[in-house]
Amino acid sequence: MSISTLDQSGPRMRWLGLAVLTLPVILTSMDITILHVAIPTISRELAPSSSQMLWILDVYGFLLAGLLILMGNIGNRIGRRRILMIGGVVYVAAAMLTAFAPNPEVLIAGRALMGLGGATLIPSTLSLVRNMFPDSAERTHAIGIWTASTSGGIALGPIVGGLLLEAFWWGSVFLIHAPIIVLFLIATPLLVPEYKNRASARLDLFSVGLSFAAILPSVWAIKTAAEELAMTLQTWAALGVGLLAGAIFLFRQGRISQPLVDVSLFANPRFTGAVLGAGLAMFGLVGVMFYFAQYLQLVAGLSPLIAGVAILPIVVGVGSMAVLSSLLVRRFGYPRVFGAGAAVAAAGILVFSRTPADGGLVLAIIASAFIGAGIAPMATLTTDIVVGTAPPRRSGAAAALEETAAEFGSALGIAVLGTIGTVVYRSRILDGVPDDIPEEATEALSSNLGAALGVAEQLSGDAAEHLTALAQQSFVDGLGAATIVGSCILLVAAVICPILIHRGRNTTQSVMNPDEKRQRRDECSSPHKLPVCPPCGFPGE
Numbered sequence: 001m002s003i004s005t006l007d008q009s010g011p012r013m014r015w016l017g018l019a020v021l022t023l024p025v026i027l028t029s030m031d032i033t034i035l036h037v038a039i040p041t042i043s044r045e046l047a048p049s050s051s052q053m054l055w056i057l058d059v060y061g062f063l064l065a066g067l068l069i070l071m072g073n074i075g076n077r078i079g080r081r082r083i084l085m086i087g088g089v090v091y092v093a094a095a096m097l098t099a100f101a102p103n104p105e106v107l108i109a110g111r112a113l114m115g116l117g118g119a120t121l122i123p124s125t126l127s128l129v130r131n132m133f134p135d136s137a138e139r140t141h142a143i144g145i146w147t148a149s150t151s152g153g154i155a156l157g158p159i160v161g162g163l164l165l166e167a168f169w170w171g172s173v174f175l176i177h178a179p180i181i182v183l184f185l186i187a188t189p190l191l192v193p194e195y196k197n198r199a200s201a202r203l204d205l206f207s208v209g210l211s212f213a214a215i216l217p218s219v220w221a222i223k224t225a226a227e228e229l230a231m232t233l234q235t236w237a238a239l240g241v242g243l244l245a246g247a248i249f250l251f252r253q254g255r256i257s258q259p260l261v262d263v264s265l266f267a268n269p270r271f272t273g274a275v276l277g278a279g280l281a282m283f284g285l286v287g288v289m290f291y292f293a294q295y296l297q298l299v300a301g302l303s304p305l306i307a308g309v310a311i312l313p314i315v316v317g318v319g320s321m322a323v324l325s326s327l328l329v330r331r332f333g334y335p336r337v338f339g340a341g342a343a344v345a346a347a348g349i350l351v352f353s354r355t356p357a358d359g360g361l362v363l364a365i366i367a368s369a370f371i372g373a374g375i376a377p378m379a380t381l382t383t384d385i386v387v388g389t390a391p392p393r394r395s396g397a398a399a400a401l402e403e404t405a406a407e408f409g410s411a412l413g414i415a416v417l418g419t420i421g422t423v424v425y426r427s428r429i430l431d432g433v434p435d436d437i438p439e440e441a442t443e444a445l446s447s448n449l450g451a452a453l454g455v456a457e458q459l460s461g462d463a464a465e466h467l468t469a470l471a472q473q474s475f476v477d478g479l480g481a482a483t484i485v486g487s488c489i490l491l492v493a494a495v496i497c498p499i500l501i502h503r504g505r506n507t508t509q510s511v512m513n514p515d516e517k518r519q520r521r522d523e524c525s526s527p528h529k530l531p532v533c534p535p536c537g538f539p540g541e
Contacts, residue, residue, distance in 0.1 A: 070260075222419050348369075417485065453471060
């Protein structure tokens, strides 16, 4: 049974409520790019190891991806507004802890708590938007605004981060969350109605445990091996535990009646291709941004504010092509546009991989714009494909899988590409460090580029110049190796995803009764100019 408070459902209150719900969406998306601008400063101030640096960046993403489906289910049971409020409190408390973290360990813990809070915000806001707007035309417009707030947050991140870092310490990029979340917590009970579904499926806690047992040990093993430049007995054991837990998780999802992940959806190649594309798009985009922000500040020598401005071409590329993608797909179809986008992104990443340590700023910025333009069709068209492929009764599960794939792809991009870059960086710099450098200084040099530049600043003359050049060239070598791998993965996506999307089928019409078909046709926002509308599967006009 579904229960909703309708006393706040007037037109004016609905749109005010939507404005409130976009606040946490802007913050969580802004967190993607604002942190990348702050990473060089954090590396100098806290001197994290290479493994700790990667955990700082992607523990948020892994927990966010792992908890999205769980928190969505809990929200259905206890109330989506209620869990949204709880998540807001957790998020602001975690942001405060992160802002004043005295060491990398506390910073990682704070980021993990932010992931926990973020996992309640994303699915709850979108679910409430859908419930607040019963009219299909209004709902389409409202979801468009909700989606645009994500792009807006990503675009604001570098600028806001750069401005804050020019005037304050690195923790200010997290402290900025506090006043916005406080405003959100005050306004939400006044403007956003409650909604709950007491008939929600029973949550399989064993599956939740298996999902984390699959992800976290595997990532720990990869990152530890990168830091130590070798696989030890402990890392092999952790990797084995992760792979075994993952296999058991998938087996269990196909056997229980109320799975955490509806693996039957992947029986349709169209759905599989779209979800795979969503994950790989974010894998490439966030993995490249990890290196791009550091290159701008630690190699090219830009200030945080100018570096934030220099990141904007990649955001502009995403935004402009997100608009054009819907126009291109009407003429060329989803498979071609999807594949072309992946190919353009792969080419842009390949160009970025050739960025030199000296004089490569313009090349890096141009390459980033092409990367953003190529990623946009993959990221924006996925939702249309998923919605058109999944049966109506499974649309919620399908949307959750798409969001989970995107978040997991982001975290995995940093984990994999960051690990590859770390291995190459450590290998190059350890080979070139002079013998008269103390052991403690050598350890700092090999941890990350920010720490290495800090060591070089303590020296003078030729020694400082030599270490600076060595560290920057080692970083660029690592950047090149990691981004070449990212380019190859997107080239594979450019081939495989379009094939899967083309071979798949739209299943909605075969499972809907006449009333459901009519409603689905009326709610589709496509102009229906193609012989068959890709999102809803109905004949064109």
